Amino acid sequence: xxxxxxxxxxxxxxxxxxxxxxxxxxxxxxxxxxxxxxxxxxxxxxxxxxxxxxxxxxxxxxxxxxxxxxxxxxxxxxxxxxxxxxxxxxxxxxxxxxxxxxxxxxxxxxxxxxxxxxxxxxxxxxxxxxxxxxxxxxxxxxxxxxxxxxxxxxxxxxxxxxxxxxxxxxxxxxxx
Ligand SMILES: Cc1cc2nc3c(=O)[nH]c(=O)nc-3n(C[C@H](O)[C@H](O)[C@H](O)COP(=O)(O)O)c2cc1C
Numbered sequence: 001x002x003x004x005x006x007x008x009x010x011x012x013x014x015x016x017x018x019x020x021x022x023x024x025x026x027x028x029x030x031x032x033x034x035x036x037x038x039x040x041x042x043x044x045x046x047x048x049x050x051x052x053x054x055x056x057x058x059x060x061x062x063x064x065x066x067x068x069x070x071x072x073x074x075x076x077x078x079x080x081x082x083x084x085x086x087x088x089x090x091x092x093x094x095x096x097x098x099x100x101x102x103x104x105x106x107x108x109x110x111x112x113x114x115x116x117x118x119x120x121x122x123x124x125x126x127x128x129x130x131x132x133x134x135x136x137x138x139x140x141x142x143x144x145x146x147x148x149x150x151x152x153x154x155x156x157x158x159x160x161x162x163x164x165x166x167x168x169x170x171x172x173x174x175x176x
Contacts, residue, residue: 001176013097
């Protein structure tokens with residue numbers, strides 16, 4: 001299945017994840033670039049839209065969209081992307097490296113709420129959502145520390161153990 005990974009990342013974890021997925025699926029990848037890449041303004045919901053894509057999204061049978069979650073919401077660059085291209089997307093897989101752990105996924109800042117937002121926008125075109133909570137790569141002594149997840153970033157040194165098991169199962173599930 002011809003696939004492309006689109007991603008937005010502020011601190012690098014979702015870039016790392018997106019690049020890994022594109023590598024393992026041997027597919028194309030493109031970064032989503034907001035016209036004004038201001039974290040603060042985007043957090044406030046101020047929205048200038050995204051830059052034009054370089055790739056032709058219609059040429060792909062499946063889109064993997066990857067990006068963080070802020071304040072329990074689908075972030076502005078990803079929302080812009082989905083609004084603009086929902087009619088051109090055939091199948092969507094949504095992936096996030098986020099802060100919310102699995103046991104808090106249904107809470108106010110949990111990733112399930114964002115999955116719901118994506119599914120509401122794409123309906124049956126959204127075929128899978130997957131979360132990679134950053135806590136999975138924290139050392140045991142930091143797992144419960146408040147805000148420790150804010151300082152952790154996915155990289156080759158910490159991408160091991162449980163997160164690899166979840167990642168490999170995910171790739172197996174979406175492998176064409
Ligand atoms: C301002 C801010 C708000 C955040 N809010 C949430 C949240 O509501 N839920 C969540 O799961 N993660 C939240 N996070 C954590 C990020 O989703 C997480 O750190 C993510 O891996 C960052 O991705 P990036 O490195 O690609 O930018 C927040 C991070 C920041 C900086």
